[in-house]
Amino acid sequence: MSSAIKNTKNLTGKIEIDRDERRHVCPSTHALWTQLSVAQQASVSSMYNYGYELSFIRTQDEITQVVMLLNEAVIAIDEEGTINTQVSIHIRK
Numbered sequence: 001m002s003s004a005i006k007n008t009k010n011l012t013g014k015i016e017i018d019r020d021e022r023r024h025v026c027p028s029t030h031a032l033w034t035q036l037s038v039a040q041q042a043s044v045s046s047m048y049n050y051g052y053e054l055s056f057i058r059t060q061d062e063i064t065q066v067v068m069l070l071n072e073a074v075i076a077i078d079e080e081g082t083i084n085t086q087v088s089i090h091i092r093k
Helices: 019-024 029-033 038-048
Strands: 007-009 015-017 053-060 063-070 073-077
Touching (some): 029 053, 038 063
Antiparallel strands (some): 053 063, 063 073
């Protein structure tokens, strides 16, 4: 096991990974969903109807954006639920 990843066991026996190594963990859609505002949840739900998938949540300078993908198309949803289809976010593959 890599020394960079520090695992700990909680009382239920589950292994938890330190937040510093979160980039190596793919959270479930439910885990991401619980971090969204009600307005973001409504917008994400409407974009699911068009085939977009919740990819990740970006928080920068205390501003949270939801990033969704459909093939190569990227959209972002701000905290107020506004959908931005003209985002300049580079997605690593």
